[in-house]
Amino acid sequence: MKLGIFGAGYVGLVTAVCFAEKGHDVIIQDIAKEKIATLQSGGLPIFEESLENMLQQNSKRLHFTHDVSKVISECDVIFICAGTPQDENGKADLSQVEAVTKEISRLSTSDKIIVIKSTVPPGTTEKMEQLANNQKENSLKYSFVHNPEFLRQGKAVYDFLNPSRIVIGTSDKESFNIINDLYQNWNAPIIETDCKSAELLKYAANSFLAMKISYINMISQLSDQLGTNIDDIAAGIGLDPRIGGDFLKAGIGFGGSCFPKDLQAIGNAAAEIEVELPFIKQTSEINKKQGELFFEKIKVFSKGLNNKKIALLGLSFKPFTDDLRSAPSLALADRLISEGAQITAFDPLVRIFPVSGVQVAASLEEAIKDADITVLVTEWPEFKKLLRIENIENMSKPVIFDGRNMFSLEEIKNLSNQLTLHYESIGRPPVSNLSVKNQILI
Numbered sequence: 295m296k297l298g299i300f301g302a303g304y305v306g307l308v309t310a311v312c313f314a315e316k317g318h319d320v321i322i323q324d325i326a327k328e329k330i331a332t333l334q335s336g337g338l339p340i341f342e343e344s345l346e347n348m349l350q351q352n353s354k355r356l357h358f359t360h361d362v363s364k365v366i367s368e369c370d371v372i373f374i375c376a377g378t379p380q381d382e383n384g385k386a387d388l389s390q391v392e393a394v395t396k397e398i399s400r401l402s403t404s405d406k407i408i409v410i411k412s413t414v415p416p417g418t419t420e421k422m423e424q425l426a427n428n429q430k431e432n433s434l435k436y437s438f439v440h441n442p443e444f445l446r447q448g449k450a451v452y453d454f455l456n457p458s459r460i461v462i463g464t465s466d467k468e469s470f471n472i473i474n475d476l477y478q479n480w481n482a483p484i485i486e487t488d489c490k491s492a493e494l495l496k497y498a499a500n501s502f503l504a505m506k507i508s509y510i511n512m513i514s515q516l517s518d519q520l521g522t523n524i525d526d527i528a529a530g531i532g533l534d535p536r537i538g539g540d541f542l543k544a545g546i547g548f549g550g551s552c553f554p555k556d557l558q559a560i561g562n563a564a565a566e567i568e569v570e571l572p573f574i575k576q577t578s579e580i581n582k583k584q585g586e587l588f589f590e591k592i593k594v595f596s597k598g599l600n601n602k603k604i605a606l607l608g609l610s611f612k613p614f615t616d617d618l619r620s621a622p623s624l625a626l627a628d629r630l631i632s633e634g635a636q637i638t639a640f641d642p643l644v645r646i647f648p649v650s651g652v653q654v655a656a657s658l659e660e661a662i663k664d665a666d667i668t669v670l671v672t673e674w675p676e677f678k679k680l681l682r683i684e685n686i687e688n689m690s691k692p693v694i695f696d697g698r699n700m701f702s703l704e705e706i707k708n709l710s711n712q713l714t715l716h717y718e719s720i721g722r723p724p725v726s727n728l729s730v731k732n733q734i735l736i
C-alpha cells in the first residue's frame with residue numbers, strides 16, 4: 295500500500311522508514327523545506343540509532359516531497375505526524391495537526407483514511423474528522439483513526455518494529471480493518487477502541503511512566519536527608535513484579551519532547567471539564583523541584599558560583615538522541631550562568647546549545663580540563679571514562695556532581711582510596727576525602 299506521511303520529525307521519519315522496511319511505498323512531506331531537502335540529498339535531519347542504514351536500504355520505497363498535493367493525490371491512507379507542542383497556557387497546540395487536516399480536506403479527490411499519530415488530547419481526532427468533513431465541497435469520505443505512538447527516542451526504530459502493543463482508535467470498522475491489516479506483520483497485541491479512549495490511553499501511559507520517575511525522585515529527596523542509598527531502595531522496590539524496576543532510577547528529573555508537555559496537556563484538558571488530576575500535577579512539580587535541589591547542592595558545596603569553571607557533561611535529554619527539547623541541561627545551565635559560573639559542555643551528539651555563554655567542547659577531556667566542578671547531566675555510556683585517573687587529574691578540582699547516579703558508590707569509594715575526590719549524587723550520601731584545607735580552596 296502507498297502511504298502518505300505529513301511531518302518528517304522523530305515520529306514521522308521512523309514511521310516512514312519502518313513501513314518502507316515492511317514493503318510499503320511511502321511519501322513524506324514536511325512544512326520545513328530544509329528537512330525535505332536534506333532527506334532528498336540522502337541526509338537525515340535527526341539522529342536516531344539505525345535510521346540511516348534503514349533509510350538507505352529502503353530508499354527505493356521512500357519518497358520525499360515539498361508538494362502537499364502529491365501526497366494527497368497518490369495516497370489513500372495518510373498519517374499525520376506533526377508536532378503538538380505546548381502553547382503558552384500549557385495546552386496542546388493543535389495548529390500543526392489542524393493545518394494538515396485542512397489541506398487534506400481541501401485537496402483530496404478521493405476518499406481518505408487519515409491516521410493521527412501525533413499525541414492529541416481526547417476529542418481531537420473526532421474534531422479533526424468534523425473539520426475535514428465540514429470544510430469539504432464534495433461528497434468524499436474522510437475517516438479518521440487515532441493510532442498513538444509509544445516509541446522511545448534513542449530506540450525508536452526498534453520500538454516501532456517491536457511494540458508492546460498497537461492501539462487503533464476509530465469509530466469506523468472498515469478503517470479499523472485497513473489499519474489492522476497494515477500492522478499484520480507486527481507481533482504485538484492490537485487494542486481496538488474508540489478515538490477518545492485511544493487518545494487518553496496515550497496520555498495515561500506517558501503520565502504513569504513520568505509518575506514512576508517522580509515517585510522515586512520524591513523518595514530520593516527523603517533519602518538525601520536520611521543518608522540512605524536510593525539505588526538500593528529502588529532495586530528493592532523494583533524487584534517486586536507488581537512494581538517493576540523500569541523508570542525507577544533517581545536522577546535530576548525527566549525532560550524530552552513528550553513527558554513535560556503531555557503532563558501539562560492532559561492536566562489542562564481535564565481542568566477544562568473540571569476534573570482534577572492531582573498525581574499529574576505533583577509529577578510535574580516534583581520533577582521541577584528535583585532539578586532545583588540538584589542545583590542547590592552544587593551551589594551550597596561551591597560556596598558561590600561566580601567565576602567557577604563548570605564542566606557540563608551531557609546535554610540531550612537522554613542518551614542516544616540529539617534532542618534538546620525540555621532537556622534538564624537547559625534549566626541547569628541557565629541557573630549556573632545566572633550565578634556567574636563559566637560553563638564548558640560536552641555531548642556526544644549535540645554541537646549547538648542554545649544557552650548563551652555556554653562553550654561546547656569537542657570532547658569530554660576538553661570539557662573537564664581545568665574544571666572546578668564536573669557535573670553529569672545525561673548518562674551517556676561513554677562518560678564512564680570520566681573516572682579514569684588521568685581524567686580526574688586533568689580537572690582543576692576533583693569534584694563530581696552526578697545527576698544520574700551513573701557510578702556506584704562502591705566504585706567511587708575504591709577510586710577515592712587512590713586519589714582525592716569529592717562526589718555527590720542523588721539520594722545517596724556524598725563520598726569525599728577532600729581535606730578541610732582543600733574544601734576552602736573550592
Ligand SMILES: NC(=O)c1ccc[n+]([C@@H]2O[C@H](COP(=O)([O-])OP(=O)(O)OC[C@H]3O[C@@H](n4cnc5c(N)ncnc54)[C@H](O)[C@@H]3O)[C@@H](O)[C@H]2O)c1
Nearest residue numbers: 301302303304305324325326376377378390393412413443
Ligand atoms: N518524539 C517522541 O519520542 C514521540 C513519541 C511518541 C509520540 N510523539 C508525538 O508525535 C508527534 C510528533 O513528535 P516528533 O517528536 O516527531 O515531533 P517533531 O517536532 O520532531 O516533528 C514534527 C514535524 O512536523 C512538521 N510539521 C509541522 N507542521 C506541518 C505541516 N503543516 N505539514 C507537514 N509537516 C508539518 C514539523 O516541521 C516537524 O518536522 C507529537 O505529537 C509527539 O507528542 C512523539
